[in-house]
Amino acid sequence: MMEELSLHILDIVENSINAKATKVDIEIDVDKRENLVIIKVTDNGKGMDDKTLENVRDPFFTTKTTRKVGLGVSFLDEIAELTGGSLDIESNLGIGTTIQLKLPFDHPDRPPLGDIISTLITLLATNPQVWIIYRETRNGKTWEFDSKEVEGLLGDYTWLGKIKEVLYNSYKEFTGGELI
Amino acid sequence: MKSLEDLKRIREQAQAQIRLRTQEANTKIIVGMGTCGIAAGARETLMAILDELAKRNIQDVVVTQTGCVGLCEYEPLVNVVKPGQPKITYMKVTPERARQIIASHIVNDQVINEWVLSTEEGV
Ligand SMILES: Nc1ncnc2c1ncn2[C@@H]1O[C@H](COP(=O)(O)OP(=O)(O)OP(=O)(O)O)[C@@H](O)[C@H]1O
Numbered sequence: 001m002m003e004e005l006s007l008h009i010l011d012i013v014e015n016s017i018n019a020k021a022t023k024v025d026i027e028i029d030v031d032k033r034e035n036l037v038i039i040k041v042t043d044n045g046k047g048m049d050d051k052t053l054e055n056v057r058d059p060f061f062t063t064k065t066t067r068k069v070g071l072g073v074s075f076l077d078e079i080a081e082l083t084g085g086s087l088d089i090e091s092n093l094g095i096g097t098t099i100q101l102k103l104p105f106d107h108p109d110r111p112p113l114g115d116i117i118s119t120l121i122t123l124l125a126t127n128p129q130v131w132i133i134y135r136e137t138r139n140g141k142t143w144e145f146d147s148k149e150v151e152g153l154l155g156d157y158t159w160l161g162k163i164k165e166v167l168y169n170s171y172k173e174f175t176g177g178e179l180i
Numbered sequence: 181m182k183s184l185e186d187l188k189r190i191r192e193q194a195q196a197q198i199r200l201r202t203q204e205a206n207t208k209i210i211v212g213m214g215t216c217g218i219a220a221g222a223r224e225t226l227m228a229i230l231d232e233l234a235k236r237n238i239q240d241v242v243v244t245q246t247g248c249v250g251l252c253e254y255e256p257l258v259n260v261v262k263p264g265q266p267k268i269t270y271m272k273v274t275p276e277r278a279r280q281i282i283a284s285h286i287v288n289d290q291v292i293n294e295w296v297l298s299t300e301e302g303v
């Protein structure tokens with residue numbers, strides 16, 4: 001199904017956008033010494049009521065009207081269970097939602113992070129009105145991207161292509177090409 | 181972060197030429213970004229669309245997204261809406277199909293019927 005954590009991140013941010021968030025914070029923490037990959041997505045969307053929060057992990061629960069299944073969050077729950085990690089969800093009506101996934105770095109069933117820049121460019125292109133901050137820390141070093149930096153450039157696909165290139169290069173410098 | 185300065189430089193260079201596409205766009209390309217769409221490859225399809233538009237320097241198109249429409253088995257779904265024409269929904273749009281849809285439908289007004297899932301008048 002979804003083979004990269006970066007695709008799950010895109011899917012989780014889609015939930016935030018569907019909840020009318022105007023700001024989404026994506027935080028990735030990779031700590032090999034602690035054997036941990038932590039993904040945390042915080043939004044300022046409409047939040048969930050108690051009933052929704054109770055059921056959000058259930059694949060047969062959704063508030064959308066087009067289909068009777070809601071798979072996004074249940075996938076994360078499954079990955080957490082499969083790898084011995086954890087999924088924490090905090091949500092307050094009218095304030096927003098935080099989803100945190102903690103996975104053991106070295107577990108063979110932990111999906112790779114994958115193409116995070118494609119996820120960011122997808123979000124920038126299709127939701128230019130949403131403020132997105134991405135922060136990744138690997139063993140103490142941090143790489144950050146704030147969509148405010150490219151505000152006003154997003155309506156033009158030629159410039160978006162250039163932004164993509166710059167981000168790929170800068171991110172590659174940060175990771176040293178290491179795939180995790 | 182090195183890209184910060186790079187992006188600022190890009191932005192300054194761009195200032196003169198940037199027009200806000202969204203306000204003047206005639207044609208809309210809408211990509212399905214529900215969970216099923218993403219699992220079926222919608223992100224890569226979208227990246228191909230952006231790349232093809234940039235390569236061809238196409239100016240009057242805006243790309244947006246939509247959530248789940250309940251048609252999982254046909255994902256990735258891509259809608260093309262041209263002014264005065266019915267909305268065309270393409271199914272199973274791989275990156276390669278996406279590039280061909282741009283070349284044929286967007287540029288030359290030739291719908292690729294073989295990949296059309298549905299046509300909707302009056303949108
Ligand atoms: N960030 C969020 N803010 C508010 N509500 C949320 C958020 N994330 C999830 N939800 C609620 O939880 C439900 C289940 O989410 P989930 O991603 O599992 O399925 P879905 O989005 O409904 O459908 P799918 O992901 O399969 O397209 C959603 O319908 C929504 O009501």
Ligand code: FES
Binds near residue numbers: 214217249251253
């Ligand atoms: S559940 Fe929405 S397209 Fe499959």
Ligand SMILES: [Mg+2]
Binds near residue numbers: 011014015070073215
């Ligand atoms: Mg979802």
